[in-house]
């Protein structure tokens with residue numbers, strides 16, 4: 001199989017294309033021909049050598065990075081009954097996948113508990129964009145914050161992979177959604193339902209907001225979020241580590257979410273998509289090492305719009 005790999009940790013331009021043997025399925029897994037994969041900030045950390053155990057436990061060079069994918073099932077393990085050859089699915093690979101078993105490749109072996117079937121109307125690129133970013137947003141908004149109608153939520157970083165899904169999930173639950181972004185992203189955020197977009201370059205959230213019911217922080221500004229959270233309110237962050245003082249606040253709940261996307265979370269996202277409540281904003285690039293380098297560099301700029309996807313085949 002063709003794969004885009006690195007032979008050492010380092011800068012984005014270390015990716016190159018190579019041929020590797022396909023991973024073999026087990027009785028409990030399925031093999032997919034990958035249609036598309038998306039790139040997340042955690043891939044950038046992985047490439048630079050910043051990730052640790054359990055992610056790195058089974059890694060060897062040349063290393064195939066990547067977790068998110070959409071794919072077409074080509075083989076089914078004998079214990080798997082839910083999926084069949086030809087099914088089009090999307091999902092994530094195990095956190096601790098082997099060095100030759102990431103998603104920047106033409107094939108992968110996957111756990112059926114970490115995939116769902118692509119619904120009608122969703123492209124393979126959109127499906128590949130969903131798993132980590134969509135799952136993270138869904139867990140935060142629908143599960144951890146359990147946002148209700150008529151609540152006001154601040155989502156810091158609305159235009160990124162996670163933020164753009166979070167804005168829409170909160171909106172679908174009837175909340176008033178306020179978000180922070182650069183001016184170039186205001187129109188898109190309003191289109192997907194944001195009630196107020198704050199330009200964080202010129203305006204601190206505390207200048208214009210107070211007493212919001214919930215905060216979802218995707219950028220690491222926990223202190224800023226806390227300044228506008230009402231007593232009794234809840235802040236969930238995926239962008240930074242709360243300090244011991246923030247975790248111990250008597251009147252506000254602060255927590256770091258370590259996300260784990262599974263079929264139940266994916267099915268929640270599929271329902272929103274089929275109800276026309278989830279627009280999936282993707283920029284798709286063809287499957288070359290140059291485009292993987294480009295995608296990593298764009299994400300490192302911290303100004304992506306939605307998700308970056310590498311397209312292999314329909």
Ligand SMILES: NC(=O)c1ccc[n+]([C@@H]2O[C@H](COP(=O)([O-])OP(=O)(O)OC[C@H]3O[C@@H](n4cnc5c(N)ncnc54)[C@H](OP(=O)(O)O)[C@@H]3O)[C@@H](O)[C@H]2O)c1
Pocket residue numbers: 040041042132133136156157158159160161162163180181182183185200218219221237238239257258259260299302303304305306
């Ligand atoms: N804990 C977990 O399980 C978990 C899971 C997934 C992701 N994460 C983390 O969550 C973070 C977000 O992930 P992502 O995929 O959404 O990243 P991303 O797509 O790279 O986010 C880029 C976006 O961040 C916005 N941004 C940057 N600085 C900002 C600021 N100070 N205020 C407001 N917006 C700002 C940019 O908006 P503008 O261009 O409009 O400025 C851009 O659209 C990353 O740190 C990632 O590692 C954690």
